[in-house]
Amino acid sequence: MFSEPDERRLKYVSQNRRMVEEMESHIVRASDGFENAREPADGSRVLTIRNLSVEIRRGDRIVHPVSDVSLALDRGETLGIVGETGSGKSMTGLAVMGMLPAGGRVTGGSIDFGGTELVGLPADRYRALRGNDIAMVFQDSMTALNPTRRIGEQVAEPVRLHQGASKQAARARAAELLDLVGIPKPLERLDDHPHQLSGGMRQRVMIAMALACEPRVVIADEPTTALDVSIQAEILDLLDDLRSRLGMSMILITHDMGVIARHADRVGVMYAGRVAETGPTPALFSHTRHRYTHALLSSIPSLTQDRREQLFSIPGTPPDLSASPAGCPFAPRCAAATDRCHEERPPLSVEEDGHTHACWHPVATAAVRTGSGASAVARPAVSPEAPAARETMPRLRIVDLGLEYPVGGRGFLGRRRTVKAVSGVSFDVAPGETFGLVGESGCGKSSLGRMLVALNRPTSGEVIFDGASVTGMSARELAPRRSQLQMMFQDSNSSLDPRMRIGAILREPLAIQGIGRRAARTARARELLGDVGLPSGVLERYPHELSGGQRQRVGLARALALDPKVLVADEPVSALDVSIRSQILNLMHRVQRERELSSVVISHDLAVVRYLADRVGVMYLGKLMETGTTEEVYGSTAHPYTAGLLAAVPEADPAAPRPRSGTRVRGELPSPIDPPSGCRFRTRCPLATEVCAATEPALATLTGTHKAACHHPLRLPAAQPEELSAR
Incomplete structure (x- = not known):
């Protein structure tokens, strides 16, 4: 039976x-x-x-x-x-x-x-x-994660369903799993809801749930x-x-x-x-065979990328999967494609080490991509150097800028609790210069960016644009300057009105400023699409009909519609594939040079900032930890936080040495409601001492334009090596 x-x-x-x-x-x-x-x-x-x-x-x-x-x-x-x-x-x-x-x-x-x-x-x-x-x-x-249920219930659920554990045993197992995945104070976290955890903590909870039944x-x-x-x-x-x-x-x-x-x-x-x-x-990285794999590897911006060269990008977009092409699906985007590639689908060819590829014209062994180069791929023309500033006055000056806003509840002695989003930030941006802001989520980068374009008002300090402080201006005084301060938002899908066609989206800022009639605005919209590499037919489409890369191009076109002097780009490529990312980065690189824009690029991707920015500022918990030219910050890193971020960047090379133990930034970002005393990074810093807890370090000059706010910098100031060596 x-x-x-x-x-x-x-x-x-x-x-x-x-x-x-x-x-x-x-x-x-x-x-x-x-x-x-x-x-x-x-x-x-x-x-x-x-x-x-x-x-x-x-x-x-x-x-x-x-x-x-x-x-x-x-x-x-x-x-x-x-x-x-x-x-x-x-x-x-x-x-x-x-x-x-x-x-x-x-x-x-x-x-x-x-x-x-x-x-x-x-x-x-x-x-x-x-x-x-x-x-x-x-x-x-x-x-x-279910937002209405506590973390402990969700982690315990698989144990109860699959192993028949009691409620108490499953809860104990949930606490054990949270501890296993590195969540501090697991017993306390069991009763939290998902929104009370950071992104990293929520991801650890997801891993704990997956491992519940081993x-x-x-x-x-x-x-x-x-x-x-x-x-x-x-x-x-x-x-x-x-x-x-x-x-x-x-x-x-x-x-x-x-x-x-x-x-x-x-x-x-x-x-x-x-x-x-x-x-x-x-084997796949050192002896890449398929043209698509080779193109993917070649599209990656690296920390050693020559900023004068354009990034390689894969032309076109992936095919429509509702149709099944007769030949190789990558043929329409492949520079090596022949008639055979368009007519016959290549089989999987097996090599001696089990390495397989489906390509009629595989990359030759002598021409495969190694390290950060791509010898088999032709590089586009070299971009011009950044134009030298022709004015002595910075186009944008940020002076001791701060932003705090209240949150629910009261702290010690009944004091109102506030989030200290930005604290005492100062830097300049010259005409035609790009300033990059890097740091983890929650460090205040986006809040700072919104203040630069007058979308948020600071609680202290000021933003000076072309010699005039825009911080204290009334709405009437600010109106004529708004067109010169534009922002490219992170999520193009939510920043573009889904009910408006692309043409209407691009005409809108021109209409608000009273520039031209409808025909002239349409002509301007068509010109903007051409500038960002989109066909004029896109004017009649809605945002949902475009790919992510196309929407990001529209977002850039809208930001450029009024010929601004300052562009703030907030995580402009974070949600894009590596191939589309290269296209957008090349476009931004070209536009900012041609228009002599003063740009502030905000990103947690250090390779992106390395490619776009002339100078860099590293933020942590609302403060600048290190600033300097791109070569100074990346080539002669001074702050342990910057060094930790750089050590965590994964290189597309299996042979690259792993970061040394203790060099990477570990742990969670402290709460901006109650930041640590002294140096804000000290709770995660491997070099922290008592002085770091007692005294907040000032942003001190090391060499030239290179500055760091650290009691124990990784490189010594040229002017006073003896003083720091004695510490």
Whole structure:
């Protein structure tokens, strides 16, 4: 006699015999042509994906996000899946989890998990498996966590569902898990709600939930995309450590090649729903074969990038996945494509070390990308040097700027509690110069940027624009100057009115300022689109009809509509793929030089600021920790905080040395409501001493324009080495 689950399984198979037969034929073809998917002799394979295809039906439209994908995962291994947005990375992970969106279904292929076929598995058996044996860390922790439930309840839920633990035992297990993932005071955090935690803490909670039942496989889908470089490094190191200690296997899904280089054992590169290239991480980076992989690596701005050169960018956009092109899907964007590439789809070619690629014209071994160069890729023309300032007066001067705002409740002795967002910040921006602001989320960068364009009023200090203080101006006095102070916002999707066409969005600032008639405004809008590399047909589209990169170009065009003198760009490329990011950075680089804009670029991406900025300011908890020219700050780092941020930047090179222990910034950012005494960075600084807690360091000159606010700078001032050496 069969058990009830076995009877249901037999009934299901008999009703779907045709699908099973097709699946078996796919498996045979995969084992014949895909070396990496073969089961190792020692039985260490935990997950095998063979010729997986997925379709999603959206009304009359059918999208094919995954087509004929074959990948494999061994015990204790991290498999990195990388590619642009829309390449099928996340959908592959969701297919393994059995969590495809509405209208989605597996149309072919096999997912073998330790001998259990997941394609066609009954829902009740999948539920028993999901969370218990295979778990997922989702991209956006704020939406993945239930905002109405306490943290302890959410972490304990898988333990109660899958292991039948009592409420008390599950709560104790939740506290143990929070401690395991590095959350301080775990017992207190159990009763918090998600909004009470920082982004890094919420991501740690997501990891704790995924590990609750000690699964064999964890799928981490862009687990650090929205996090600062320092928190990103901590989360990824935590995942590596837990994988090693608990004997798990992991699939790491990301678009960041630097993350893959540092944390993956093997890599699968996906494009347009298909596998373009796979192989061991060192081999794939040092002997890149597929043209798409090579282009991705070449598009990455590095900390050693020559600022006089334009970044390489992949032309065009990924294809529409509702259509299936006959040839190589990358052919329309590939400089090496031939007629054969457009007509025939290349098969996966297997090399001796298991390195595979699907390319008719693979990159030659002698021309592969090594380190930070890309010898096989032609570089665009060299950009001109930044124009020298022709005026002695700074275009923008920030003097001792501060911003505090009240929050609910009262502190010690009944005092009103305030968030100290910006405290005593001063710097200048010359005509035609770009000043970069870097730092972690919550350090006050965006608040400072909004004050520079008079969207927020400071509580102390002033902003001087072209010799006049705009801080104390009335709305009437400020009106004629607003057109000269413009901002490019971080999220182009929310900063563009979804009810307005692009033409109306670009005409709006001209209409508000009373410039020209409708025909002249339309002509100006068309000219602006040309300046940012968009066709005039975009005028009649709505924002949702554009890609993320196109919307970001529209945001820049709108900011330039009134020919401003000052442009503040707040995280202009943080949400974009590496290829689109390069296009936007090149565009910004060209525009700011041609128009002699005074720009302030705000970002937590140090490579972006390194490429765009002439001078840099490093912020921490509302204060400037270090300022200087790009070469001074990046080449002769003085503040331990700056050094820690730089050490956390993942290089797209597996052979690059790992940062030394103690060099990276660790821990969470303190609350801006009650910042630490003395040096605000001292609670996370490896060099902190008693003087750091007692006295706040001033921003002191080291050499030339290089300044640092540190009692123990990593480089000594040229004028007084003896004094500092004695400390």
